[in-house]
Amino acid sequence: MNVFLTGSTGFLGGELLVELSKRKEIDKIYCFLRAFSEDEANIKLENIFRIHHDYYDEKKIIPILGNLFDEHLTDLLIKNNTITDTDVIIHSAANTSFSKIYDDMVERANMGGLEKILLWAKQLPHLQTFLYIGTATICGKDIKNRLIFEDESPNLKASHLVKYTYTKMHGELIIHRHLTEDKILIARPSIIMGDSRKVVPRSPVILWAAATINQLRLIPADANSMLDMIPVNYAADAIVSLLFANRNHKVYHISSGKAASTTPAKVCSTMEAYFTDLPPFRFKSKLLLNQIKLWAKGKLQPESELYKYPEYLDYWHHVFEDPSAIRILLAGLDPYLGFMELGQVFDNTRLLTDVPSIKQSLPADVYISNCLTFIEKIDLLEGALNP
Numbered sequence: 375m376n377v378f379l380t381g382s383t384g385f386l387g388g389e390l391l392v393e394l395s396k397r398k399e400i401d402k403i404y405c406f407l408r409a410f411s412e413d414e415a416n417i418k419l420e421n422i423f424r425i426h427h428d429y430y431d432e433k434k435i436i437p438i439l440g441n442l443f444d445e446h447l448t449d450l451l452i453k454n455n456t457i458t459d460t461d462v463i464i465h466s467a468a469n470t471s472f473s474k475i476y477d478d479m480v481e482r483a484n485m486g487g488l489e490k491i492l493l494w495a496k497q498l499p500h501l502q503t504f505l506y507i508g509t510a511t512i513c514g515k516d517i518k519n520r521l522i523f524e525d526e527s528p529n530l531k532a533s534h535l536v537k538y539t540y541t542k543m544h545g546e547l548i549i550h551r552h553l554t555e556d557k558i559l560i561a562r563p564s565i566i567m568g569d570s571r572k573v574v575p576r577s578p579v580i581l582w583a584a585a586t587i588n589q590l591r592l593i594p595a596d597a598n599s600m601l602d603m604i605p606v607n608y609a610a611d612a613i614v615s616l617l618f619a620n621r622n623h624k625v626y627h628i629s630s631g632k633a634a635s636t637t638p639a640k641v642c643s644t645m646e647a648y649f650t651d652l653p654p655f656r657f658k659s660k661l662l663l664n665q666i667k668l669w670a671k672g673k674l675q676p677e678s679e680l681y682k683y684p685e686y687l688d689y690w691h692h693v694f695e696d697p698s699a700i701r702i703l704l705a706g707l708d709p710y711l712g713f714m715e716l717g718q719v720f721d722n723t724r725l726l727t728d729v730p731s732i733k734q735s736l737p738a739d740v741y742i743s744n745c746l747t748f749i750e751k752i753d754l755l756e757g758a759l760n761p
């Protein structure tokens with residue numbers, strides 16, 4: 375079996391590549407990636423294996439240079455005879471930014487780029503499966519505080535916190551326009567954060583939000599809203615196992631489900647036990663978010679509620695020196711706080727039933743203990759400026 379994988383240089387994509395490379399059923403993995411030269415592409419791919427000392431089989435892993443923004447991408451792929459023997463496409467590449475300033479790029483990559491790949495995919499002679507890495511959060515922001523099932527999405531009436539989830543929802547619809555049902559498989563991970571192994575996680579994404587929350591300590595969010603988060607190694611293992619499983623469905627949540635869900639309070643309590651020199655966590659109403667922003671601008675009204683917590687204001691002055699840093703951090707954190715408030719948990723019965731080798735994931739408040747030394751090293755401002 376030959377697999378064409380996009381997004382292998384990413385957080386989840388890298389882990390998918392390593393998992394796929396271990397499978398004896400797979401002969402070749404064509405890695406579609408952005409690079410200026412074959413040499414650069416090979417170095418990028420080798421680095422994916424080097425980070426956790428995995429075995430890199432250069433005969434099995436073949437770089438295919440390209441960019442989702444390239445208007446000639448479909449032609450480029452069609453003319454490339456090397457990849458005509460592709461049996462499975464795993465489309466993991468996406469622009470995952472939550473920041474409004476990237477909305478246009480997010481749409482061009484996640485909808486336009488996907489369509490270009492599909493136009494090539496649909497004329498492949500042996501295509502068996504197009505595995506789309508979607509996201510469970512396409513359900514939108516109107517469903518709150520409950521368990522959500524795969525069949526509730528895609529829903530064109532859903533409203534979205536960020537453009538990213540809107541484009542991922544449309545991605546699923548675009549796939550159905552181009553491919554027949556028998557070729558489509560959709561994996562929808564929930565929120566992927568960190569790694570449950572004692573290794574350096576592949577990416578600080580989402581852990582950046584945890585690190586920022588850890589630094590702020592006074593948090594404008596509900597302490598007890600349900601959170602569905604999974605580690606990247608679990609997500610990759612589940613997705614690759616799903617590819618080889620006897621499946622009864624076309625769409626699967628890759629999630630913690632109810633049993634392994636967590637809450638902000640639980641995750642923060644794990645961080646509190648480790649970072650003992652910081653003030654205790656306090657969760658307050660989301661309304662406080664604006665007050666913190668105004669305080670950081672020096673424009674907070676004297677009677678405001680935030681002044682009831684002078685110990686945190688003193689602490690922020692001490693940690694951040696320049697309060698405008700807090701504004702930058704909050705701008706980056708804003709969408710994450712929005713997702714935290716939704717209390718969404720994604721049912722994982724389909725995955726656990728159809729893929730017996732995959733058990734329940736560890737709850738994030740448990741496995742995050744393996745990421746704490748890494749959290750300490752995350753550059754918060756850098757993460758906020760490059761969302």
Ligand SMILES: NC(=O)c1ccc[n+]([C@@H]2O[C@H](COP(=O)([O-])OP(=O)(O)OC[C@H]3O[C@@H](n4cnc5c(N)ncnc54)[C@H](OP(=O)(O)O)[C@@H]3O)[C@@H](O)[C@H]2O)c1
Pocket residue numbers: 380381382383384385386387388407408440441442443465466467468469470483487507508509510542562563564565566567577579580
């Ligand atoms: N992380 C999560 O919490 C999460 C949760 C649910 C679903 N997902 C889905 O999982 C998939 C992988 O996410 P991730 O966390 O691995 O994201 P990521 O770390 O941001 O990686 C994105 C990948 O897409 C590639 N890419 C972006 N724009 C491209 C372009 N114009 N042309 C070619 N390649 C491009 C990137 O390549 P470069 O290295 O060149 O930038 C990178 O390899 C996505 O489809 C995402 O929607 C992620």
